[in-house]
Amino acid sequence: MSKWDELRLIARCVAGDDRHAFERLVDEYNDGLRRFLLNLTLGDACLTDDLAQETFLKAYLSLRSFQGLARFKTWLYRIAYNEYYSYMRKLKEEYPESETQHDIMDSSIEHNDAKMDVERCLKVLNETERSIVLLFYMEDRPIKQISEITGLPPGTIKSHLSRSKAKMAKVF
Numbered sequence: 765m766s767k768w769d770e771l772r773l774i775a776r777c778v779a780g781d782d783r784h785a786f787e788r789l790v791d792e793y794n795d796g797l798r799r800f801l802l803n804l805t806l807g808d809a810c811l812t813d814d815l816a817q818e819t820f821l822k823a824y825l826s827l828r829s830f831q832g833l834a835r836f837k838t839w840l841y842r843i844a845y846n847e848y849y850s851y852m853r854k855l856k857e858e859y860p861e862s863e864t865q866h867d868i869m870d871s872s873i874e875h876n877d878a879k880m881d882v883e884r885c886l887k888v889l890n891e892t893e894r895s896i897v898l899l900f901y902m903e904d905r906p907i908k909q910i911s912e913i914t915g916l917p918p919g920t921i922k923s924h925l926s927r928s929k930a931k932m933a934k935v936f
Contacts, residue, residue: 765792770836777827786824793837794820796903797844803898804848806883815851819844834912842913845895852891885932893928896921 773789776782797819801812822843830839886894892914899905899913900921911918 767832767835771832774827774830774832774836777824786827789836790820793840796837797840800841800898800903801844801848803886803902804895806886811851815844815847818847822847834909838909838912841899842915845913848895849891885935888931888935889928892916893924893931896924897928897932900925 770789773782773785776785777789794816798812798816801815801819802809805811805815819840823840826843830836886897889897895914896910896916899910900907905913907918907921910916910921914921916924
């Protein structure tokens with residue numbers, strides 16, 4: 765979908781002219797957003813569904829604040845990124861000394877070997893590093909777009925990528 769198509773759909777949503785305009789945006793970006801969130805949550809499908817729903821709801825309610833400086837997709841991923849980190853902060857506040865969500869997942873779903881290797885690599889990274897690695901390698905996002913999504917400077921993104929590669933290499 766082109767940037768102009770996105771802007772037209774957003775304008776229709778904001779004006780209230782087209783009830784189905786936002787539905788078309790959801791259809792366009794739903795799969796990619798869910799894949800991003802599924803990777804962030806290390807395969808927790810229920811949490812992914814909840815976060816995706818919250819992301820689209822917040823995006824819909826905030827459409828008037830969309831300035832069009834970045835693509836809608838970048839703005840949407842930023843909302844998803846914030847939703848995930850908000851969830852993780854709440855989880856840490858509720859269970860400060862217990863297992864984190866990612867430790868709990870160790871005992872849940874059985875995975876094939878390749879998925880287990882990827883998951884093991886991702887688990888050695890902190891949340892910020894994991895987000896950056898997923899955006900760069902799994903979502904093929906350029907450094908500039910990752911910077912827009914995370915709010916971190918491009919140099920910091922590059923440092924996190926370099927550090928993450930070193931950490932993941934130690935797993936093997």
